[in-house]
Amino acid sequence: MQEYVKGKPIFTSINSINKQYQYLTEDLETDVVIVGGGVTGSICSYYMSKNNIKSVQIEKGRIAHGSTSVTTSLLQYELDENASDLTESINPKDIVRAYELGLYALKEIEKFVDEHGNKCDYIKRDTLLYTAKKLEKNSIEEEYKFRKENGFDVEYIEESSNPYGFNLKAGLLSKEGGAEIDPYKYTNHLLEVSMKNGALVYENTEAEKIEYLNDGVIVHTSYGYKIKAKKLIVATGYNTRLFTNKNFGTKYNTFNIATKPVKEIRGWKEGVLIRDNSDPYNYLRTTKDNRLIIGGEDVEFKEIENKDMASEKYSILEQRLKSMFKDINDIEIEYKYCGCFETTKDNLGYIGPDKKHNNLWYCLGYGANGILFAILGAMMLSKLYYNEKDEDMRLFNVDRFDN
Ligand SMILES: Cc1cc2nc3c(=O)[nH]c(=O)nc-3n(C[C@H](O)[C@H](O)[C@H](O)COP(=O)(O)OP(=O)(O)OC[C@H]3O[C@@H](n4cnc5c(N)ncnc54)[C@H](O)[C@@H]3O)c2cc1C
Structure with a gap:
């Protein structure tokens, strides 16, 4: 286990073949x-x-x-923040280019899998950015319009046509805008x-x-x-640090929990990759063997050593998962872990x-x-x-x- 990671990570634990070099x-x-x-x-x-x-x-x-x-290995072309929140650090044309490059990189992973076989549980996914708060409907709508006007394959979801089992006031669905893998x-x-x-x-x-x-x-x-x-x-x-004294970005600690395989994933249409519009946001995915992973609750990086805070965060994530997916009644948490991640002003x-x-x-x-x-x-x-x-x-x- 290394200095930037704490807890028992899912992917190195569920893979029985621990390859050595x-x-x-x-x-x-x-x-x-x-x-x-x-x-x-x-x-x-x-x-x-x-x-x-x-x-x-x-x-x-x-x-x-x-x-x-x-890593949760949610692969999505969009950036951490909505385009309208980024314009002080990056111009809209470059945001569009960054989205396009994200889609290009997703295709590269698909090409790798097509050429060499799918040994990493790669699944192409739609991605959902949503809010459960009325106040944030505008922000979702604005991001939807930005992407639509710039030619991205997106759909706006109203509360009245919500196909998911959880509370949604507005949503932005990106068709084939993402993928998941076992990292x-x-x-x-x-x-x-x-x-x-x-x-x-x-x-x-x-x-x-x-x-x-x-x-x-x-x-x-x-x-x-x-x-x-x-x-x-x-x-x-x-x-x-071995190479430079430069501070590249701001370090955070982000928390994840992963469940045991559940019998049936109800209320989570087509395993869509989910992110909410909160700040900091929560992110969710499923796995090939029917596990659910939820992450978020980011705090400053120095808090990585704070065990009490970590158990509090894991418990918040568990409650959130259970309240979003009330129809899945065999949710049992198997892995809890957290790690460092770093962001930059323009999210690149x-x-x-x-x-x-x-x-x-x-x-x-x-x-x-x-x-x-x-x-x-x-x-x-x-x-x-x-x-x-x-x-x-x-x-x-x-x-x-x-x-
Ligand atoms: C909980 C969590 C969830 C995340 N979710 C996502 C996600 O959904 N999607 C996404 O794209 N990203 C996500 N991230 C970020 C993600 O972890 C990274 O994108 C990715 O895994 C980083 O890989 P890396 O190879 O750059 O870093 P690492 O896996 O940390 O690899 C760097 C390696 O360098 C080695 N090293 C350091 N110094 C030396 C040295 N002097 N000599 C030799 N080796 C050295 C380290 O030991 C380390 O193994 C998440 C991060 C966390 C913590």
């Missing part, structure tokens, strides 16, 4: 070294190997046991494919010191072995080179769309390796908030 026992030279063995680093390994770029990925603990072990299985499958294509992956191998050269980097790892590479991709999630992550060290590149999926941003990042960085700059990388520029 070797640790580094020799010096290596490669094109790209990827530091971080979560879903982001593994997506980077996949896209590097797909584009014939030699890579070595290292993880200080175990692969997929950081934030990746607790532990997905990460390991990405690595299985990448390693077949020549990628090298090591766990229990920490990057301890970085030496910056004119033509690359040398990563000094635990036990003394070195990796020389032309580029280094930082995929360390919410811990970037960071992709691209460091200002000072041009061989140091970031792929940081901050915001609620971490996994989708990681896909975009890995694709953009594999192009950048060949000196081809992706136009959309400007949206994720590492220095965009610097004065």
